[in-house]
Amino acid sequence: MKNNYNFHIGRITPLPRDNVDTDQIIPKQFLKSIKKSGFGPNLFDAWRYEDEGYPGQDLSERLINKDFILNQEKFLGADVLLSKDNFGCGSSREHAVWSLMDFGFKVVIAQSFADIFYNNCFKNGLLPIKLSEEIITKLFDIAEQRKEIEIDLLNQVIVCEGSEFCRFEIDPFRKECILEGLDEIGLSLKFSEDIKNFEIQRSHDAPWVFNKNNEG
């Protein structure tokens, strides 16, 4: 699911709300799947449709909420999601990231993100970008005008109409993970010796932690 990109050109889908929680991004009835794919059709299910969704249903029969942003023709194909404060709050469900990506979103821009959602993005190659309220406000205008933006991750810059629109901050390792599609577990296992040595010391300092089966 990694992206292996450093450059993305796309249009913006505006979702001008604070506190968009992961229950809204992907409602609980779809969390029963044991896979990572197939969540896209139910992204924002309760906002996107006017009837109640359930797993495995025939989507062609559903009542579309024409007012919702993902259903508006002018935003079709836009793959950069733009929102406001505290995006991705609530449940830790990584299904929220899987559903955004399965739908086709490559980037989420918001004023701020909840911690667990923000982490989950990087594990899957969805790029979350934090920007100031002032810049977010300008981006909502750009979204309305349906202008394309270019997101250059390598140089950490967003370009619009050929000129630099803004720069963004990102942790260097996380940036590398997205650029290179790195296997984080593989990287951590390079420290196996350190982990083993730590574990030996800890089992000496706090043996009860390792005697879980001391029942009775």
Place this chain on the structure above:
Amino acid sequence: MSKTLYDKLWDAHAVIQRNDGTHLLYIDRHLIHEVTSPQAFEGLRLAKRQPWRISANIATPDHNVPTTNREEGLDGIVDEVAKLQVTTLDDNCKEYGITQFDILDKRQGIVHVVGPEQGVTLPGMTIVCGDSHTSTHGALATLAMGIGTSEVEHVLATQCLVVSKLKNMKVSIDGQLSNGVSAKDVTLAVIEKIGTAGGTGYAIEYCGEVIRNMSIEGRMTVCNMAIEAGARAGLVAFDKKTLEYVQNRPYSPKGRDLQHAISQWHELRSDEDAIFEEIIHIDGTSLKPKVSWGTSPEMVIDIDGIIPEASSESLSHALKYMDLKPGMKLSDIKLDQIFIGSCTNSRIEDLRIAAQVVKGKKVSDTIKRAIVVPGSGLVSAAAVKEGLDQVFVEAGFEWRAPGCSMCLAMNPDQLGEGEHCASTSNRNFEGRQGYGGRTHLVSPATAAAAAISGHFVDVRGLIK
């Protein structure tokens, strides 16, 4: 240098710092449930990796399990998709030799109730689980955090989590709570004050006279909702109450191991002059019972408060969803269902408080359904022994089998469209308890009193 409790827990578990500044943090315990683990086990298999330390893991199904017909075990799960998820957990635990309290085990329950109850959660540990309410365990002076599924896989494979250090926030609740005001009201008051993003990037240590006087179960309720204030971890210092709670549990240390542990556990408190980046004070004496009116846990008012004006887009959206008008009183809201349960409020103390309010009274005719869902099989058994189940049943409540139930309504326990529910759970998000359902977060006492009255009432005075 003086340290906070969080600093101490961090220092005791930081394995190495990587070049990019992040750390590998060693994880003592990993709790597993059926919803966020299948893709992690699948990832292990695809990469041909093995779990690092099998005995660090413990599992129980909770999100999907039905709260009726439980004697039928897996056959009692009507929804085939849900059943597959629960059997997948069974299969994964069997394949890797992970201890599981399965659907028929008397110790099964909500993972955050089961961990402390079994002594799997112990002071000074790092604990993770693929569930945001893992913050609950911080009440026992542990560093406990919710993680995503990729991190579940990472912890299984490496016994470590890749993390950056959080900042320290102290929330001090001083004074004395009134009768009828409880841990739930305290934690809602904190969220009301700092907002749902106020704790983002922080570990919150709860302290002050109110926390010192609070039971461990109450402290779990407070820490449980740290995540609703944006904080990945909530913490309370170790004290005599912590020790009384953790000793003599099935998995807690005994004999010399226990003495050794206690000598270290006494250090699990912030130093006098430790530095917190943020300090919040709340006057416990003036706290009133709290009720959430909207669709975010920060949309909270006092029991005698009024529904606020639509002063922002978020507020007006919430008012519309909840079908409320500014200026309304809470007692004007017509309630349809009552839910007493969830990892926030399903422990024996919660059930005792609710039973005290309910005893000898009847659920109002206007309430369509009132259910009590104990947090675990052992909580249920303890309640039955005390006769609490009979108190509830005689009043008109349904007494159910343990699980997450209507907190997130993945099982058949759900609100109907447009229904209002007084709920002891933790999230009032749109549709959380059922499609189109309207959740009001309250304490067990307030939920119980609302069941009897048919609407919200002030429980101060009703509780000894």
